[in-house]
Structures are given as C-alpha cells and as structure tokens.
Amino acid sequence: MKIGFIGVDAMAQAIIQGLLKAKLVPAENVLIHSAHQRHYEDYANEYGLTAKDTNLAVTEASDLIVLAVVPSVAKKVLAEIRSGLSDNKVLISIVSGISLERLAELTDYNLPILRSLPNINSEFGQGMTAVVANENLTGEQKDQALSVFEATSEISELAEDLFPAFSAISxxxxxxxxxxxxxxxxxxxxxxxxxxxxxxxxxxxxxxxxxxxxxxxxxxxxxxxxxxxxxxxxxxxxxxxxxxxxxxxxxxxxxxxxxxxxxx
CATH class of the missing domain: 1.10.3730.10 (ProC C-terminal domain-like)
Structure with missing residues (x-):
C-alpha cells in the first residue's frame, strides 16, 4: 500500500510521523509533494520518504491520496489530480470545510472518498479523528483508508453536520x-x-x-x-x-x- 500526501503542512507531518512510528507502511511508500519544493524534498530526505515532482505524480503512484492543502487552493489542486484518480484509489481529505458532496463534484462522482478531521496529537499516536465516508468507499478500501488514522489516533465516525462541533472540542x-x-x-x-x-x-x-x-x-x-x-x-x-x-x-x-x- 502506498500513501500519497498532497501538501506537507503541520497536520500532514503529524500524520506522517504517526504512520512512521506505527510502521504501517515502509517510509519509501509514503509519497509527498507540496508547493514548496525545497521544504518537501528536504523533509522527504530526512525521513526516507519518496518525493514526487507534481501532485499528479503523487496521485498516479498512490493507493490512498491524502489531500492536505489549505481550503483556498483545494479546487485548483483537485483539478490538477483529477485525471489520476479512479475507483481503485481513495481520496482522503483532511481539508476543513469541504463536504463530501463538494469533493465528489470536484473529482468524480464514483470516486471512493473519506473526509476526515484529525488533530495534531496524531504525531504521537494519541490523536482523535472524525471520519465520514461516501457510499463508494466500502470493504477493503475503507479498511485501508481508516488504517491511516487507526495507526495514529482514535476514530469517531460522525455525520458531517457534527464536524464543526468535533473540530472545536478536538x-x-x-x-x-x-x-x-x-x-x-x-x-x-x-x-x-x-x-x-x-x-x-x-x-x-x-x-x-x-x-x-x-x-x-x-x-x-x-x-x-x-x-x-x-x-x-x-x-x-x-x-x-x-x-x-x-x-x-x-x-x-x-x-x-x-x-x-x-x-x-
């Protein structure tokens, strides 16, 4: 299993560090790209991750794609990677404020999608994460997607309308x-x-x-x-x-x- 991260902000780094500590996948199976080349290449080299030149390259080479960008650029980034997405890949969004319905509109209505809200304690394996899946994410694919957060946190499956409350108290x-x-x-x-x-x-x-x-x-x-x-x-x-x-x-x-x- 290969896990790609588009964006390497503090939350993405917390999840990556949690995954490495839990040894869910080998370090080289964690693929990353961000808008700041020096930053993400140095980060990849430090921890043995695989740096890719583009967001699309991360998407094409990964089974699970973690969207970890600020909300203002999410639409642009999803347009960049749309051609690399398919029903045998899972899009995992940790972007706040973008619903499952909107994620589907910006990608593909048949795409398996998991929307999540992790917290920063995931870095130390003590996180708390809210998740909600669309109807296309089932079975083994859902288990794989959830394993990203099970390795770093406790999980609560919630309705989307409860995400603001979860975000505040977690x-x-x-x-x-x-x-x-x-x-x-x-x-x-x-x-x-x-x-x-x-x-x-x-x-x-x-x-x-x-x-x-x-x-x-x-x-x-x-x-x-x-x-x-x-x-x-x-x-x-x-x-x-x-x-x-x-x-x-x-x-x-x-x-x-x-x-x-x-x-x-």
Missing part, C-alpha cells in the same frame, strides 16, 4: 487543554515551583486524569466526586472556579470557535 481543544495546563503551571510558579517542574506536574496530571477517565468508564462528574471529600480543599477549589465562570468560559470558547469556522 482540533482546537488541543490548544485549549494546553492553555489549561499552562494556567495550572503558572499557579504552581506562584506558590514556589519552577515553571518546568510545574508544567511537568500539570501535564502528567492532565494526561493521567484523561487516561483514568477513559479506562474507568465513569463520567467526569463521577471522577470529580471521587476526589472531592466533604468540606475539603478540592471542592473549595471547584466552587471557586465555577464562581469565576469556568464552565461558561469554556462553552463560550467553543461557541466562538464554531462561529468562526462556520460563519454562523
């Missing part, structure tokens, strides 16, 4: 969670910890809490109750955060993210 939320970790670490500095020590403590606690939540099968509220003893310091902190508008601030942040991405 894609953008990576930054929001890091923002929260940074806030915890700054509070630690206030009380005498070094920034490095406080950041390590806060990050590991966040990671451990998420892992425990996933493994326990309990709700976040139930996990909170396990830590909050009656009249204790933790419940005092929870109430102080809530009085300061913690929950409403988070929801307003998500509202702003979705409004910006959808224009609604």
């Amino acid at each position: 894609g953008s939320a990576v930054a929001y969670i890091d923002f929260f970790i940074d806030a915890l670490s700054r509070a630690g500095v206030k009380y005498g910890l070094s920034k490095a020590a406080a950041t390590k403590i806060a990050a590991q606690t966040t990671f451990g809490s998420a892992d425990a939540l996933m493994k326990s099968g309990q709700t976040p509220a139930e996990m909170i109750d396990k830590v909050c003893s009656p009249g204790g310091d933790t419940i005092a902190g929870i109430l102080a955060m809530e009085n300061a508008g913690f929950l409403s601030s988070v929801v307003k942040g998500i509202d702003a993210t979705i409004k910006k991405s959808t224009g609604k």
